Amino acid sequence: MHENVAVVGSGSWGTTIAKILGDNNVPTLLWARREDACREINETRQNEKYLPGARLGESIRATHDLQEVCERCKAIVMVVPSHGVRQVAFDMGHYLTGEHVMVHAVKGIEVDTFKRISEILREETCVKKIGVLSGPNLARELAAQQPAGTLVASRFNEVFKRFHKALHNNYFRVYGGRDVVGAEVGGAFKNIVALAAGIVDGLGLGDNTKALLLTRGMAEMGKLGAAMGADLLTFGGMAGIGDLMATCASPLSRNHQVGERLAKGETLEQIRAAMFMVAEGVKTTRAVHAYAQYKGLDLHIVAAVHRLLYEGATVPEAIRDLMAVPTGAEFDGNLR
Amino acid sequence: MRPEDRDRIQVEVVSRIVENHMKRARSAPEGYLETLVNDTLYHEQQRLKRESSSKRVRDDKSFYGGIKRRMRHASDHDLRGLIDEMSRHFVREVVGNFDDRVYKLSTSVIPTGLSLLLNAQSPARLFSLENLRDGLADHLIVQGEVDHVRGLLDHGTLVVVPTHSSNLDSPLLGYAAHLMGLPPLLYGAGLNLFTNPMISFFMRNLGAYRVDRKKNAGLYKEVLKEYATVAMEMGYHNLFFPGGTRSRSGAIEQHLKKGLLGTAVRAYVGNLKAKKAKPNIYVAPCTLSYKLVLEAETLIDDHLKEVGKSRYIISDDEFSRPRRIYNFFSNLVSLDAKILITFSPPLDLFGNPVNRQGESLDPHGRVIDPAGYVSRDGEPVYDDQRDHEYTNEVASEIGRAYMEHNVIQSTNLVAFSIFNLLSRKNPDLDVYRILRTGGDEPSFTMADVHVETERVLSTLDEMEAGPRLERDLRRGDIQEIVGDALKTFALYHTRPAARRRGDRVFHDDRNLLLYYGNRLRGYDLGRKLGVNWA
Structure with a gap:
């Protein structure tokens, strides 16, 4: 017997998570901001705009009523864009109780405050049993039931157990962990690298270049993670290298798409106008860059992407600058 | 503890512990109960070897001798009996001996003991108990969320969690609780607190139970925890x-021990399971702020030894010398120095603030039901990992x-500066080199000290998330602040932390300067002031 689970946010990833729950016959409430979106889902069992072609199981019902969501479901997955989390969480806060468990699957960071999503949930609600769901989870592959895995990290074992029970199945493997910070940093940071990887692909550069980028991207992820208190081991798992590989390899990733278009000479404004879905990496770059400067961390790839997005640099300039960064020991320490 | 509860709590503690082990034994490999009895025996016998002979030690030896004899060929049923007996033996000591002693001592023996002591050591300065107590009332200031905390008594049970600087903390808090109109607070006191007649007077307002830190059998620790749990219930x-133990470095403790806090959730x-009318338990954090700390010298010494990896257990410190305690209090009076007990806003057991009605609040001040945190489908459930x-x-x-x-008091500010x-x-x-060598100059000019103190004070003033400043510091008269600190240092410690001669200030005891200055650690002041030691 499954408990009721809510998915708050009906973008492509939110709809996908709901679909997995539906495939597991979990009674699921899917919250959408707009009433017509709810109607479409309830009437056609589809979310054509965000997850075209995927059929949503009968155990799923869409609603736009947050009170109903919180009162009927004690287990909630938050999947709204990072800039919307604070407001939605505050609104839910009127109805949430200490009994609720919550994971978020938002791979971003609040730009102005550099707060992680779990910190925002803590600041806006009374919920303590919070976790993060993160991994190499491209929505469309999962919607097609291709084998994949993910991480649910929480300091509370109960959070892992309940979401494992609801989500794990024969095509989606759910692993557990304790390092919430690491999972959040990994998930947010890889979007920046994915943007850069999109540029590499857009320029038609080869695998050596991509490997160089990804490896040094991991090194920067580690530096940032260490500064924020993450367990570096996490970056070797689903939410670190796993997510990085999938996002950087796949043309399906929105961040990757932004990079490719930048490489072809489009400006950020043009790309934004053309894409209706959010590429979290664009905002995350700004947030991480500001934080790195404040903390005095040398994150060269982040700085290069930042110059490209916000400081008017061209792609060749950004690459030239990156390749001009002096090298020393691959990892911190003496070269003797 | 009320006499009618003393028997009740012993029975409850023992039966919970025995039941718990019998339950565990059912799913554990064979030999679980035997191992438990053996383990307890082993630790107790090791302890008894180390202790010097006394009636208590002899009694314990014969008690455990009996257990050992009966252990051979014991059935599971017999082993259960032995665990029951050992738990009862422990809990009797935790609950028992203390009360009689403290209540008798505090009412009759103390005044005699005290005047004898004072007469012997300082015949010219007879110091009556009343004077000492009244003097203390003038010098102990209880401030902050006092009314809020007191008001919570109507809504549930309190756990007062103070910072820990000195062995005087618990008696002073007992006295403060009395001044605040709180009922006696139950307190697990180490054995050393029972040997000092001057202190136990103030323990009257602490319903202290006995904690023997030398006992390290797991079963004994279970008894202590269960005792605290049942007493709270x-x-x-x-x-x-x-903080577990007195802050050795002088800094505010940040690595908090969670033992008893965990029992509060339990x-x-x-x-909740018993459907009590007022199930709530509230946490009332408070800080103690001393201008002078009785045991400062020993504590910082121990801290530095610990850093140098040769930690020892303090068995003889200022606290065990009545003369030092007497000096300490008389200096306190003559300096008009204040001991400040400052209550912060109270919390529920999950870290949420509570309002004056005892209701828990979410970060936006919305009322929430704390029972939710420990419930599944509306029913309260135990879950050790969650509660941890x-x-x-x-x-x-x-x-x-x-x-x-x-x-922060003047001594902290000036030592830091x-x-x-x-x-x-x-x-x-x-x-560490500064501590050892003192650097190039044995003294600084008064002007330098004034300028630096001014700098630190104005940085503290500007900080949004800084510590609180004692009244005289808030007034900001630097000359007065520095003068007061130097005068205070000169009066009590064996060697003054710093001493004024002419127009120069000598840093005589740098360990003490570090100790008192450490109270300002943790506020990122090192970075703000461009110094690398803090």
């Missing part, structure tokens, strides 16, 4: 130092409250 208010679940995390949660809130309500000068004038020396 019975509605006894508790006093508990989350007691809360127990209350809640305890971490509340511990970090307590740590935050300590930092915010830490009250002089150490800054030491560090600034000897940029090549680290803290």
